[in-house]
Amino acid sequence: MPRTRSDLPATGPVRLGPDSRAALRPAAVGIDTGFWQARRASNAHVSIPQGPALLEAAGNLHNLRLAAGTAAGEFQGAYPFVDTDVYKWLEAAAWQLAQAPDGDLASDGDQAPDDDLAAEVGRIVALVAGAQQPDGYLNTWFQLVKGGERYKDLRWGHELYCAGHLIQAAVAHHRATGSGELLDVARKFADHVDSVFGPPGSGKPIDGIDGHPEVETALVELYRETGERRYLDLAAYFVDRYGHGLLGGEAYCQDRVPLREATNVEGHAVRQLYLLAAAADLATENGDAELRTAAERLWQAMTTTKTHLTGGLGAHHEEEDFGDPYELPNERAYCETCAAIASIQWSWRMALLTGEARYSDLIERTLYNGFLAGVSLDGERWLYVNPLQVRDGHTDPGGDQSARRTRWFRCACCPPNVMRLLASLEHYLASSDDNGLQIHQYVSGRYASDLAVIRAETDYPWHGTIALTVEETPAEPWTLSLRIPQWCREFRVRCGQETYEGSVADGWLRLERTWSPGDQVVLELPLEPRLTAADPRVDAVRGCVAIERGPLVYCLEGVDHPGGGLDDIVVDTTRPLAVKHRPDLLGGVTTVVAAGSRRHLPDVGWWPYAPVDESPDSSQQDGEPVELTAVPYYAWANREDGSMRVWLPTS
Amino acid sequence: MPRTRSDLPATGPVRLGPDSRAALRPAAVGIDTGFWQARRASNAHVSIPQGPALLEAAGNLHNLRLAAGTAAGEFQGAYPFVDTDVYKWLEAAAWQLAQAPDGDLASDGDQAPDDDLAAEVGRIVALVAGAQQPDGYLNTWFQLVKGGERYKDLRWGHELYCAGHLIQAAVAHHRATGSGELLDVARKFADHVDSVFGPPGSGKPIDGIDGHPEVETALVELYRETGERRYLDLAAYFVDRYGHGLLGGEAYCQDRVPLREATNVEGHAVRQLYLLAAAADLATENGDAELRTAAERLWQAMTTTKTHLTGGLGAHHEEEDFGDPYELPNERAYCETCAAIASIQWSWRMALLTGEARYSDLIERTLYNGFLAGVSLDGERWLYVNPLQVRDGHTDPGGDQSARRTRWFRCACCPPNVMRLLASLEHYLASSDDNGLQIHQYVSGRYASDLAVIRAETDYPWHGTIALTVEETPAEPWTLSLRIPQWCREFRVRCGQETYEGSVADGWLRLERTWSPGDQVVLELPLEPRLTAADPRVDAVRGCVAIERGPLVYCLEGVDHPGGGLDDIVVDTTRPLAVKHRPDLLGGVTTVVAAGSRRHLPDVGWWPYAPVDESPDSSQQDGEPVELTAVPYYAWANREDGSMRVWLPTS
Structure with a gap:
């Protein structure tokens, strides 16, 4: 029985731990042609390569040098979380490196972009490492602007949020390149955080949480990468301290009500969604049934009452937050690009945890609409907010909240977030379990699990035919599961000489049989407008x-x-x-x-x-x-x- | 021919200058019973008397003492314009004092509230005077928090905005009490401003404007009160410097485009409306036909495309600004109470300037709806924003932008603004010209012009009958003009033995005849829902x-x-x-x-x-x-x- 094919991406942003209770395991997909390959080519050839120059121009890299003492001047940027632009770019670049050598990338010019990219990554990893303080702390804003003061303004300081993105970049870098250079930096910071934060009675100096959840999913992934359970425990501690007034009780910071008691999503959308992604991770790794129930309840409440048709999330410009149930404005839809990404990250964890197709239904809708609108076709310009209407006579405010594409933002959270999702997209498309392979999203390429390899050819979403060919298979019977999208009322599938038509109740068409290499399955999804x-x-x-x-x-x-x-x-x-x-x-x-x-x-x-x-x-x-x-x-x-x-x- | 009756309020917030080109002159009304008298009684007995304690609790009065050097401690409040809460309250109290001795007020208890109020006004005027710097400058925030720095942050500093409200309070105080104590303070500040601000080549050190228009209408009124034309010239200079990039060119600050070129209202609603009120004043006093045309054009654009049914203005929470044309959300209608007040102030100036009824149509709609919703029935609680919808399951953000009534706000601009409008309401209801008297709004009481006095009895808006009796009249024929509201499709009027039914083209029903004391006119406005x-x-x-x-x-x-x-x-x-x-x-x-x-x-x-x-x-x-x-x-x-x-x- 073949293991995961070595020429397919084998590592992704969500890797389950040894005690995971997830129903499904992530499987790898090699996207080689078609709709998403075109988008990923823009990402690989334009967006990611342009990142370092933009980060240099905006001052992010300069700040790292200032913190390292290798440059002089003023701190640049208006936010305490400017370092995360660098970390998210590093994460994106790392996932991109994991795909090289890739014919599509290498065929493009006379130099190998992946070598250039690897050099850029190495250079910037070194800048990050240089900026770290001896005890592991790292935040250029607080080191340079706040005179080294730490953890005094958890509501707004974003110090743990920054740590989270550093950890995610480091995990990606380690998984992609095998290098421990950035992972060492991240672990040192994580260990520092672990030495400072803990519940009353733990002997740790601060019982606190960050105003912007993010470190929680990162710590879970660091646990998965290193096997060190204290990172998971720290994440669990953080998640459960929200909602108890440590941050003043504001919904904006997810501090009005504990997740376990919440009845709908609320507050700042990205904060809410990152926190829920962490809840799904903890339910997965800890078997925390109450957290799982809460996450399922809140996902249902969000989709039925607070989600735009595009999958966009967040109704208000003010506070970037969710509105009331069914408050889904068009011209003032906020639908931050980062919220779409966070929604995909959360839903994918829910899909793996539960095995239910609806989570990937929302991912599909979000990928093709609310997320993808965030980057221009040429990969050079961005939308931070994604309204569903721009009126005749619109007066655009410009800046971060512009309804016009912008080269870069003063608060540049979205562009590198898009880059990291596109560069790791192949990890959100398929899964496996002991019975077989599940195809969540349809792309042209190869789907590979521990069990089997399937070649897919499709011009989806323009055409509804998805032709699947079994390339590698065990002799024993197994189940190929195809997600029938929620929008699809009737489908048709040919499997050898058999044809099925109709619908499925739970979103999965399950084809259980003994497969042979060369077997073909042709799924027809009707694309009538x-x-x-x-x-x-x-x-x-x-x-x-x-x-x-x-x-x-x-x-x-x-x-x-x-x-x-x-x-x-x-x-x-x-x-x-x-x-x-x-x-x-x-x-x-x-x-x-x-x-x-x-x-x-x-x-x-x-x-x-x-x-x-x-x-x-x-x-x-x-x-x-x-x-x-x-x-x-x-x-x-x-x-x-x-x-x-x-x-x-x-x- | 009787002059304005001495027992009726003879002074108001808009008094035309000697060279005014206005079509109409403001006339006085004594409101004695009915709908608005009830609202004004709450204002007189509850809202205004509670003001000093609230200003004390919020620290506004403390700041004045700090600036005067008569108290020690920290500046209180988060905004550079906290002094205006005091000024607006003083203006409200002054208009209230102008009505005393009033049977309704005096009959209420065993002490005379107006004496108490006069004492409070005197005490607070003294605090304001004590805080003024020797050269006339006065702003406690800049004196206490900014180390006396001045005019360095015109975009956000609100120093001239504060001067404007001080001037308006002083004019009201002078008109109401005859005392020059506060007017001296205001003139000293105005003279200081006049010595500092002026166009290039004027020899004045600063060519600049305030981020928040307000001083302009105040300077026009100071000109009207003092006859000093340089205040009018200074106002004209300020109005014309908006839209030329002095404040960075932002629409928010009315700096994107000059009023004379603008095609629709935009930016922060209150700023836009105060600026337009000043434009109307300047068109009135200077005969500036281009400014008049601009104001008429912008009023038309605003009412057709950017006004809520309630008369509320301002579609966005973010930046408190106007939205795009026809962008009029319900649950996120901002409709700041102050914007409703500013709209009434602007429209009244337009009504006087042009003589057209439609401006008073909008005033009526705004008074009864978008404005009046801003204060609770008991006069003790307030709305800063006035949405047209609160959803089931609404999560209220609390604070200034709450959709729940609040005792006072951190940014307490609206409550004393409501107080000053209610206390001076009788000045927005009627006008006169050489041909007669125009009744713009229907209340129970007496309408008096230079020419005639009319007694009105009505239970409007609950019942549509308005009974008018001529009390004083010259022997010569004159025209009694009754505004037929825009919402009214058919009306009936009995005038002596005659009855008219039907409609009017321009909103004015004009009854020209020789009147005798005791003559009755009964207007019936149909009130079918x-x-x-x-x-x-x-x-x-x-x-x-x-x-x-x-x-x-x-x-x-x-x-x-x-x-x-x-x-x-x-x-x-x-x-x-x-x-x-x-x-x-x-x-x-x-x-x-x-x-x-x-x-x-x-x-x-x-x-x-x-x-x-x-x-x-x-x-x-x-x-x-x-x-x-x-x-x-x-x-x-x-x-x-x-x-x-x-x-x-x-x-």
Whole structure:
């Protein structure tokens, strides 16, 4: 029986511990062509290589040199967590290095980008190591701006948050390169944290938590990497200290209510989601059933009441936090790119823990929409916030909260976060258990578990055919499980001479049989475009529909609808939707064409409200017909600035 | 011909200068019974008397003593503009003193509240005077916290903003009491400002403006009070320096584009509105036709695209600013109470300048709704933000941006702003010109101009009958003009033996005749409740209606609808609305009763979006019938905390 193939990525950001209670184990996938390979190529060739220069220009690397005493000058940057931009870039670069030598990367030019990248990583790892203080502490803001003061402002200081990203970078670096250089730095910091923080009676000087959860998942992964259980215990201690007022009791910092008692997600979205990812990790490694129940309950509450159609999370600009249930605004959707990433990280841990398909349903939706919109098609520009609407006449605030793509941010958390997810994407796509292999997401490439290797060919999400060929298999029967997406109402699968049609109850199509190399399974997911409506409690989209096709949410952009704005447009839901593949457009997309009209509105005088019987709604039937061209939401804002809408009025 | 009656308030916050080009002159009204007298009694007996203790507790008065060197300790408060809480309270108290001796006030107890109030005013005026620096500068934050540094941070420092409120308080104090004590302080500061700020080439050291407009209207009023034209010139200079990048070019500070070129209101709502009030003042006093055109254009743009049904202004919590056109969210409506006040102040100046009724239409709507909601019925608790919806399951952030009434705020700008408007309300209700008297708002009391005195009796807004009796009149014919509200489609008026019915084109019903004392005019405004819809571009309320009656916007509160939340409720627009007066409820209100139902929603699983043909909308017809009780919006949040909605889904 073949082990994991050595030419496929064997390590990922979530590696289960020896006592894990997870239902599934992560499996490796080699993505070699298709939709995601194109996105990953931008990441590998543009986004990641440009990182060091941007970090240099923004001062992040300079700060490390200042802390090391190898440069002079002023601290640069406005936040105590600027070091994490470096750590997240290092993590992304490490995952990227884990894929080299990769034909796609090496074929691109006359020099080997992976060698350059390895050199850059080595240089920056050395800068990080140089900035560390002798006892393991490392935070350039506090070392340089705050005169070395430590842990006095846990609510805002982000010291443990920074430690967390350092640890994650170090684990990635170790897994990818085998080098212990950054891991030593991270362990030294983790040991320092472990010597300082602990519950009352532990003899540790501080009973406290960080205002921004993040170190918890990192410590779990450090435990997984090193086998040292005290890192896991420290993570468990931190997770359970939220919600008891140590940070003043604010929901923003996850301190209003303990996770075990919470009934819905709340507060700053990224903080909430990182904390929940840690809860899933602890339920996995500790078998903590109460934490698992809480995580399941909160995931359900989040998806039913606080998730945008794109998978985006976080309704408010103010405090970057979740809104009330069903408060899902369009133009002011915050949907921070980092929150989409955190959601994927949490859901993947839940998928492994429970084996349930719905978690990967949300991952699919988020990957193709709320997450992917965060980076431009060319890999050079970014969105921090991901609204579902930009109005005609929009006045953009610019800066971090701009609805226009930006080269880099003053608070540059999102770009390197996108980089690290894209560079490790192959680790979120498949899993295995003792009975077989589970395919969670469909890409072109090879899915490999301890048990078997499957070759997949697909042009998904543009086409719905996924052709799977068994390459390696044991002689004994095993189960190939295919996730039937939540959006898919009917599917068809050919397996040898057999054909199945229909639906599945729990999201998994399980094909148990004795497989032979060369066996073929062809899954057909129907990709008819569809009109989607929301629960009527989502007030923001009442009387509207969205266009979707497969996993993709679509939107209208002003640039495709000259001769007027988007806010006067009405979609005709009685007319069929048409599909048009446009290889010329936005790197090649399938557009959806709908029939619509432009309202002719009477002059309202100076007041836009009127008695129902006088209201302009009754006179809008005679609008001017307009052909509506919808493009995938992930590809918006890659042409000229203008308006955009996901949800379209029906009258 | 009688002059303005001496027992009626003769001075107000807007007094035109000798060269004014205004179409109308402010006239005085004595409000003695009815709706607004009740609100003003709370203001006089509760809100204003409690002010000094609250200002003491918050540290504002302590800061003045610190600056005077008569107390020791630390500066208290988090903002450079904490002094304005004191100034606005002083202005409110001064307008209140202008009304004493007033039967209503004096009859209330065994001591005369106005004597107590006068003593408090005197005490606090002395504190302010004591804190002033020898050269006239006064700002406790900069004197105490910033080591006396001045005008180095115009973007955020609020030094001129504070000067403006000091000047307004001083003008009110002088007009109300005849005392020059506070006016001397204000003039000294104004002279100091005039010596420091001026255009390049003026020889003044600073060419600059304040991040928060406010001093401009104050300087115009100081010119009106003192006759010194250099105050008017200074105001004109400031207004025209916005929009040229002196503050970094941000829309927030009104610095993105000059008013003369702007096409819509933008940025921080209160800043925009105070600046526009000053523009109206300058157009009035200087005959600046371009500024007038700009103000008219921006008022039109604001009302058609950026005004909530309640008259509330400001769509965003973040930056407290206007949103894009037609971006008018409900639960996240910011609608700062101060913005409603600023809107009234601006619109009143426009009404006087142009003579057009629509400005007073907006004032009426704002007074009865977006403004009045800012203070509790008992005058003791406040709203800083005024949302149009509070969801079931709302998690309140507390603090200044709470959707729950609060005793006082860390940033306490709104409460004393409400106090000063209520205490000077009689100055926003009527005007005169050479041809007669114009009644802009209907209250019980006496309307007096240079020309005539009219006694009005009405139970408006609960009943639509307004009975007017001529008390004093010249023998010559003159015109009594009655504003027919914008919401009113048909009215009836009896004038002696004549009856008119119908509508008017420009909002003014003009009755020109020879009047005799005792002549009666009875205006009947129909108060049938109505369902109102919005321009379809207001996405947030698509598929919804609001209940209105006369000038009042209504809302549902959760407390009146036990057995479920408000977010499942649908209103049946085919069934008639009923009116029920409830003297027991909320100090006595007329409620509107509507038929509705509660949706029965199917289980959505974990995802609240579904193809249109599967969506729960199609199954909601069989909801459970519910009688809906709507209460006036201004009276919401005066009982237990809970949900609230202005806009109600129709399906």
